[in-house]
Amino acid sequence: MSGRFVRLGERDRPVVNLIVDGAPVEALQGDTLMVALLTRKAALRQSEFDSGRRAGFCLMGACQDCWVWTRSGERLRACSNEVRNGLDIVTTQPEAKWPLLHG
């Protein structure tokens, strides 16, 4: 799978350039980080409690399943933060490695 989300309209918006995990990513102005990421890949992050991947759940800031981080360590909910030019995002928590207790 390349992307999970499918754009159905509103494609005519200016391009915004951000960096995700060190690589340049093009998104559209007004995209949430979640849309910018999930139109390109199948998941946002690694679950801390099993070996599964996660791609958000509620999209309204209630479930906290879509956390990503800025390079400087600020935590953002991907569903409720919009892309900005030059934004530098990492999808693994900086300086935190969780052991996979379930293998």
Place this chain on the structure above:
Amino acid sequence: MATSSRLTVSQSDSPRVVIVGAGPAGTRCAETLLAAGIKPILIDENRRDGGQIYRRQPEGFKRDYPALYGTEAAKARDLHESFDRLRGQIDYRPDTLAWNLTAGQLCCVNQGLHTVVDYDALMLCAGATDRLMPIKGWQLAGTYSLGGSQIALKSQSVSIGSRVVFMGSGPLLYLVASQYVKAGADVAAVLDTSPFSKRIGAMPNLLARPGLLFNGMKLLAQLYRAKVPVHLGVKPEEILGDEQEGVSAVRVQLANGNTLTVPCDALALGYHLRPETQLADLAGCGLRFDEVSGQWVLAVDEEGRTSVKGVYAAGDGAKIRGADAAEQAGRLAALALLEDLGKPVSRQLVDDVRKSLVVMDRFRVGLAEAFPWPAAQAAALPDDAIVCRCEMISAGELRGVVREKGACEVNRAKAFSRVGMGRCQGRYCSQAGAEVIAAESGVPVEKVGRQRGQAPVKPLSMYTDEVVS
């Protein structure tokens, strides 16, 4: 409710009123207060007004109101225009989370900055989230809440997948599925756990609002016209897939006993709504078990007064009745506050608003009858099904603490199992968890209790700074 509702405030000319939530209830509440000369502070977690139901798309998007809101376009436009007229006249604080409160003080955080807002009266218009019943495999990437799937479309013009199944029950199931069809998404199936017979039984109450009932039937007709398979009375069995790639199919048992597996890469799941009651809970407001919907809701009088003097509640955060009722309840709670402040209030207006809510309440009962919460599914969950998505805790683990530790009360079971302790703070697992506990212990669900609200009501960043004024 409160024995004497009369409010005394230090500066009676300018009582400090704080509204939480800028959806239909909060907007109408602010409008009514402003008309009476009170300038409220309106705190909203979202960047833009409208709440979830009338969520506004980001600047630069071009879809018009009918495309975004369908049959509710006129109402959405009216609410937004009302808000636009208000916003320069009130103290509107978007992008602000109210995360705790004490008597007279609301703790808020905006862009990493913490502020304490003093209040004489608090209007809680906090809204609702999807109500979820787990199914084996619901932790797989590609499973979204039904409301979330609608937000993806409404706010971002994306589909949650290239082939989407809508599963659960409630009017939103049909609304979102038909919105997806209209927007050009591939809808693989609509799988409703409620059997057709329930709809017939609910007809007398649903007829309280024939227009809405008709709209519901039109949605169903649109789905049939688009050749979307719609199955009623299904029993969800499992979401199939891979922990790396996510959802690949969903398997249910049909009403006739046959098994149906629908290939898909996304699934929207939801069983109507649950109220956001955490702030009211922290304020000490009473809650009551609502037999009709089988969940805990705020105990408010008919005008929106909670059991705590000076704290009012309106909209789905108080009682799940939908957006139209939320607008009316927002007005009514504002009128109740004005009355409690000793301001002149038109009894005729209060009575008219109350009367309109009686009709909406009957319809609410009809919806709960037509699309019941599937409590029995919790008992039938296999032991290896995940209940808590946040921390991957299974039904078997939760049942274990009921059996081995005798934990048949929700908060005790939470302490032992951590179901409800993860980052969603029980929003998506606690109600189903209560059903699992009830079924395992043989205690009725209204007796196993409800998860207590805890501050912060949502996670705060470690980087939060305090603003000292």
